Amino acid sequence: MKKLKDKKGEGYIDVCVFILCMLLILAFIFSVLPVFIAKHQLDIFVTELCREAEIVGEIGSETSAKEEQLKSQLNIEPQVEWSKTGKIQLNEEIEVVATIEKELGNFGGLNSFKVPIRAKASGKSEVYHK
Numbered sequence: 001m002k003k004l005k006d007k008k009g010e011g012y013i014d015v016c017v018f019i020l021c022m023l024l025i026l027a028f029i030f031s032v033l034p035v036f037i038a039k040h041q042l043d044i045f046v047t048e049l050c051r052e053a054e055i056v057g058e059i060g061s062e063t064s065a066k067e068e069q070l071k072s073q074l075n076i077e078p079q080v081e082w083s084k085t086g087k088i089q090l091n092e093e094i095e096v097v098a099t100i101e102k103e104l105g106n107f108g109g110l111n112s113f114k115v116p117i118r119a120k121a122s123g124k125s126e127v128y129h130k
Helices: 010-056 061-074
Strands: 079-082 093-104 113-124
Touching (some): 010 113
Antiparallel strands (some): 093 113
């Protein structure tokens, strides 16, 4: 009976510290998560853009139209660089690199800073130009 009546509140401090730590971890996750989402979107962007260039067999107006379409769908504005321009012969290698800067959120009073995110895709042309 003595042990049941002896409540000094020792577990109260432990629970408070645990909840504080969990909230800090959640705040960190929510500040870093947009960077991972942007990386995933950029990977989708370059994969789709490279596939369009493979099907069309050139880097020109059609790939530019696809680029604009993807930019509006994914709501991102990356800088796109192609390894080649113009018509690309059958089985020639195509490479596209897209870069975007995403701001890593303000966490714990620290200043936010920009993180460069880069995605790269490559493929081969599927068109034979005479």
